[in-house]
Structures are given as C-alpha cells and as structure tokens.
Amino acid sequence: MTPAPTNAPTGPNTPTGPASAAELARLAALLADPTRAAFCLALLDGRAWTAGELAAYAQVAPSTASEHLTRLTEGGLLAERRQGRHRYVQLAGPRVAELLESLTAHLDPPTTPPRGLRAAGASAALARGRTCYDHLAGRLGVAITDAMTARGLLDQDGGFALTDAGRDWLGDGLGIGAAALRSGRRPQARGCLDWTERRPHLAGTAGARLCDRLLERRWIRRIGSGRAVRLTPDGATALHELLGIDSAAAGLV
Amino acid sequence: MTPAPTNAPTGPNTPTGPASAAELARLAALLADPTRAAFCLALLDGRAWTAGELAAYAQVAPSTASEHLTRLTEGGLLAERRQGRHRYVQLAGPRVAELLESLTAHLDPPTTPPRGLRAAGASAALARGRTCYDHLAGRLGVAITDAMTARGLLDQDGGFALTDAGRDWLGDGLGIGAAALRSGRRPQARGCLDWTERRPHLAGTAGARLCDRLLERRWIRRIGSGRAVRLTPDGATALHELLGIDSAAAGLV
C-alpha cells in the first residue's frame, strides 16, 4: 500500500508563504556570486574596506567591484560611507554578520590547511585567535567560552545564555554593566559556530563588549591589519586570574 | 586629512578566508532561484512532499522541478526517499531549517496581508498557530514562549535557554525527560524569529518535543494538510492550567 500523496498545493509561487520566494531568492542571489561572497567574507572582520581594496582582494577590475558593491549595498547587506574619493563599505550590522555565520557554518568540510610557510603561519595565527565581526573566535574565543561555561557564568546546556553569575562577573570583573549589554533586540549571549574549531563561542552583545574590553586593556592586540589577534603577556595573566585559563596549554600563544 | 587605506589585501579569492568564497556562493546559489526558494519554503513545514506536488505548487513543469530537486539534494539541503514511483523530499535536517529561518528573518518588510476572503482566512489561521519545521510558531508559539519566560522556565534576558525550573517543568508536567532533550549538537533551546509576530519563539529540541507532545495529547491539531494548527478545547484548558495562558485573550481561537 503506497499512500497517495496528500500534501495540499496550498498556493502558487506568489507571496503566500512565510515570505515570498522571490524575496528569498533575491537575498540569496546577492551571495550567490563568488566575488560578492568573497567581499562579504572579507568584511566579516567587522571593519571598513575601500572599494579598491576589495577589488584587489578578489582580483577583479575596479569597475566590476563597484557594481557588486552597489548591489550589495542596495540589497541591505552592506553600509557605505563616502569619504573624499574613497568609498568605504562594511557589513550593515550584526544581523548580517550572523547571517553569514549561519551560511558558512553549513559549508560541509573544514577547508584543507593551506600550503606554504607564509600561508601556514598566517593560518596558525588565525586559528589561535581572531575577531569574528565584533567578538572573539578561534581557540581563544572557544577557550574563554569553555572556561565561562565551566565556571557557571554561561549556560550551554539549556541553550546559550549568560547566567546571573555571568552577568555579575562581567560587571564586577570587567566593568561591563547591564546597560552595556542592553542593545535593542540583539541577544546578550549567542553561540557562534567556529570554522576552525567547529565549536561554539560567545557572540551577541556580551561577546562584543568582552572583545572591546580586552582590546582596551591591551590583553589582546591585533596582528598587523588583519583580523588575527594575539594574547599579550598581561592578557595571559589576566585570563588565568579571571577564568583559570592556562594559555600555554590551551595553545593560545 | 584623509587616512590612506590601510587594510591589507590579505589574500586572493582562493580559499584563504574562513571558508572559500566559492563554496559560500555555491550554497547561496541553491537558494538564489525563485523556484528552488519556493520549494524550500514549502518544505519548511517539516514534512515530505512529492516532486509532483512541489512542481504544481511552484507552477513549473515536472521536468523542471526534477532538476531543481536533484540540485538541492546534491547540495545537501534536501533529503530524499524513493518510494515506489514517488520521490519524497524533505529538508535535510534542523540545521537546514535554521538556515532558512536566518535568511527569511532578514527579509525586510513583513509581507502585506493577502487579498481575498479565502486567502485571508487561511492567513489568519496561520497567524494564530502553525508549525515551523518541527516546533510551534505564530501567536501560539509566541504565547507559550512568553508564558514560559514569565514563569521563569525560560531565560531570554541572557540569551535563550531553559532554566533548571524549565527542565523540571518539561519533565514533570509533560513527561519530556532529559534524555529526550539531548540530541547531538542541537541546542535544547533556541530562539526562532517569527515572520508574523516578529518576535522569538521556542525552537531547538525542547521546542520540537513540546510540539510533538501537544499533538500527541490532542491539545493542538493540524488544520487540513497544511502547516496551520489550531488549539483544541482540551488544549486551551491545559495551557491555562500549565502556563496560565488565556487563549481567548491571546487570540489563539
């Protein structure tokens, strides 16, 4: 007995669904081109790039890059700021960064390690620690997240949320008050899946403030102009005192 | 003084980034076609559709639908099951559903209300209550989420997580034990943004088990063959007893 198909053709292609298929397709099409995708991934470092930089990065003519940037901006994924003869663009906001994370998290295989000494060194630095839009990722981000969870500051069992103890810890230990954690509709804590570790690390406003604070206190520092960060000696001491993290054992240095 | 652009062209288009731009583009391209997007949105009801149903739904020839389904399946978004002369397809898993949610949540305007009596009636039923892949959405889903939060069963302040009280409540009140909530890497609680309410509702394994249980106990029932569900009189009573929800006032009936 094969059951006859019973699903109702509830509606046509036109806007009957949760959102019109046309809109979804239009959004997806923005990222469906390798060059535009490369732009967005580059901009995941959270900073503003000029049109020319992106063109060079993706190896296309400036005119081509210009057209792509216009599409991405009009599509709401990018925000632009004209300054003199430069066109600075960056991701339109945390929500766009989250969207890109969701998508990249679905890319099946962790990419194979790069060849070459220089590339390998840069890759290793990125794996140790980096920014992911506005929060920390890499082994550093995961280590902090794990330590916070182990100390009952973060709850990963029931989802991904700061505990009351976690909020106190951010306030007392790092001076990140409740006000700094409130920011519109953005969640305070959110899990962001890491592409090197394949494990979640702290994102949301708490993750962003934490990253800000660590940079302010010079516990971490940016390496060159990229998204990689390294732990300073002061930072290693502080993480040990605050969270009991052994930075050498965790492979953070 | 205009600062000179300082971002380093850290690498070419090739796989230097978090994930190769080509892979991201390939994934996005799967959803960049209106017909494929319509398929995926239809499949967000969590059930299996036949190829013919989807073709009729999206108003394309069977041959066209067949090709699209092959691409979506090979791309990892859909899972298929051949049964006799039918090809049943459904979303490949909760992660794909989450991906689609992330994308649809980014579609700017809540779609304008549909014209026509029949369409308006169906739309109103969907707004009252429906399934979203494997959990509850619409006013019903939001009302349950809000009530759980108000009663301290769910923590939305620090993120989105079940509290200890919440786990007890699921176990004692609904017979959903800790074992049922554990399911690989999937989070127990997760916020899913609603397209009608623009507010989060409970997803994750807890949301899925909760939906299962409500269907089992006949507290909710599917309307026809779509994704809309309605609250039964027994269900209204139970929700009032368990969560203090006034279903009439909440617009659930």
Add this chain to the structure above:
DNA sequence: GGATCGTTTCGGCGGCGCCCGAAGTGTCGC
C-alpha cells in the same frame, strides 16, 4: 591650473542557467 588617483558609467562580449516539450524508464492498477 594641471596631473594623479579612486571610483563610476557604459557597451559589448561570453557563458551559465532556467525553462519547456518530447521521449524514455520504472511502478502501479487492472
């Protein structure tokens, strides 16, 4: 003022991909 640089607009080329109809394969009902 003129030269330079970053960016934009335009034309044109090439290719991919979406679509359909027609024909073919396998399954089910009689």
Add this chain to the structure above:
DNA sequence: GCGACACTTCGGGCGCCGCCGAAACGATCC
C-alpha cells in the same frame, strides 16, 4: 500483459549576469 502515472533525461531557446576596457567624473596633491 497493457495502459496510466510519476518521474527523469535530453535538446534547444532565451535571457540574465558577470566580466572587462574605455571613458567620464570628482577629489586630492603639487
């Protein structure tokens, strides 16, 4: 067995889109 049905494969047509180079524009530097 034969027809009906669901689906798939194949060719071919059409349109869109990404790419570039050339030329125009505006800001900056000298």
